[in-house]
Amino acid sequence: MKDYEEVVQDVLRRSVEEIGRNKKRQRMLLRGSCMIAALGIIIAVGVGMRFGRDSGGKENSAGQFATQEDAEILGAKDVVEGDFGMEGGRGGNTDIVPGGNPSGYDMISDERTDGEGKMESIKEDLHENFEPAQVEENSIITMPPMKMISSYQEKEKAVYCYAAPKEGEFFCSTPLKHAMEEYGEEVLYKVVVQLFCDGSVVEPESEEAKLEGERLAGLGYTVVWESYGDGEEVSQYIMLHATKKQLTKFDAGNQYGYMFRFFDEP
Amino acid sequence: MDNGASSYRRFLDGDEGGIVSIIRDYKDGLILYLNGFVQNIHTAEDLMEDTFVRLVVKKPKFSARYSFKTWLYTIGRNVAIDYLRRNVRMLPVSHEDLQKVECEEAGLEASYLKEEQKILLHRAMRKLKSEYRQVLYLSFFEDFDNAQIAAVMKKSKRQVENLIYRAKMSLKSELDKEGFVYERL
The missing domain is CATH 1.10.1740.10 (RNA polymerase sigma factor, region 2, helix turn helix motif)
Structure with a gap:
């Protein structure tokens, strides 16, 4: 039988392995679903484009277009050539001049006039049909924005007290920790960064705080300076938009201690 | 807590x-x-x-x-x-x-x-069926009340009472075979 220290070591080692495996599995799953989603979008775009072409072809076969030019725009040249063969050889044929129009040419020219009107509507259709497809193509490249968590409602109301962090140390408030447990890596956390030096808060408006904010921005953190107040008394805050990993593996500088918390924490 | x-x-x-x-x-x-x-x-x-x-x-x-x-x-x-x-x-x-x-x-x-007596009792319980062993273990050795046992074993309190009764009867018969004194049960 193992003694309790061996059991503790085994449990912790196995837990670390298990967590690593879970993360790998999640990454694989995320990658797989991203690929499926991308594939789905590509198929949807393809089907949309195909459908656009098909509907254009149907209109041609119904002989709705007045001119060959219109038909060429929609890539339905063959169908239209048959319909408008009269221009090449049968122009003026009374068959196409209902009501005994003597020349038939006017009739054709009228048709052309109607066709120009249709041309406009077809162009509009094309615009409507193809515009969203381009938008969807772009959406493959642009990732949707991550959900932002800026506060957390504790189940039991509590006011927490914390010791000021020493230089080079950082910690997250208890509500923030609870939020990170609940939401994990999939969201961004909008948190106030409080800087401490010698156990005292460094004023966010100070030059030192600004320099530190710039340092963090340089490290790739999204640093936002926000002001809150009632108009008379306005306070400035350094805010981070960070992932759980960025907060838990925070790159703390040696000059300051850092506390991360939600803005509305008591 | x-x-x-x-x-x-x-x-x-x-x-x-x-x-x-x-x-x-x-x-x-x-x-x-x-x-x-x-x-x-x-x-x-x-x-x-x-x-x-x-x-x-x-x-x-x-x-x-x-x-x-x-x-x-x-x-x-x-x-x-x-x-x-x-x-x-x-x-x-x-x-x-x-x-x-x-x-x-x-x-x-x-x-x-x-305690020696508890150890002997625990050994006698080996011969019982799994459900009886569990319920008696929680009751005798962990001092769980019926509500707690019901929560652990996902049963109603009434079911736990019946189960404990049957488990005790079964244990009694095992102890009889071994010649144990069981008046504390």
Whole structure:
């Protein structure tokens, strides 16, 4: 039988392995679903484009277009050539001049006039049909924005007290920790960064705080300076938009201690 | 909040010492309880570790509806049931291994149950069916009340009362065969 220290070591080692495996599995799953989603979008775009072409072809076969030019725009040249063969050889044929129009040419020219009107509507259709497809193509490249968590409602109301962090140390408030447990890596956390030096808060408006904010921005953190107040008394805050990993593996500088918390924490 | 709950809270707040305390306080009892399912102290030890790994990895929420121990034993029970589902057929154990297992179980009984009478009672319970062993173990050795046993075993209080009655009857008949005195039961 193992003694309790061996059991503790085994449990912790196995837990670390298990967590690593879970993360790998999640990454694989995320990658797989991203690929499926991308594939789905590509198929949807393809089907949309195909459908656009098909509907254009149907209109041609119904002989709705007045001119060959219109038909060429929609890539339905063959169908239209048959319909408008009269221009090449049968122009003026009374068959196409209902009501005994003597020349038939006017009739054709009228048709052309109607066709120009249709041309406009077809162009509009094309615009409507193809515009969203381009938008969807772009959406493959642009990732949707991550959900932002800026506060957390504790189940039991509590006011927490914390010791000021020493230089080079950082910690997250208890509500923030609870939020990170609940939401994990999939969201961004909008948190106030409080800087401490010698156990005292460094004023966010100070030059030192600004320099530190710039340092963090340089490290790739999204640093936002926000002001809150009632108009008379306005306070400035350094805010981070960070992932759980960025907060838990925070790159703390040696000059300051850092506390991360939600803005509305008591 | 009992100590287990506060240790677990500490662990959730990032203090690894919390889980160390929990393992130290509950591991032996949990092994004996899980042994009631699998009848092999080594497997029970593995399942005990699995239970704590589940606690560390999944960090399930503990509601103070029952004591921490009740909650922990419920997780242990789920782990044991998962194990039994996966391993329906029993693996053959050699005679030497069997002796070793019995020897280690006796050591754990001595260190955890301490009193001779309890140890003898625990051994007599080996002959009972799994459900009886579990219910009697929780009742006699862990001092769980019927409500707590019902929570761990996912049964109603009424079902637990009946189960305890039948388990005691079964144990009584086993003790009769062995010539034990059982007036305390």
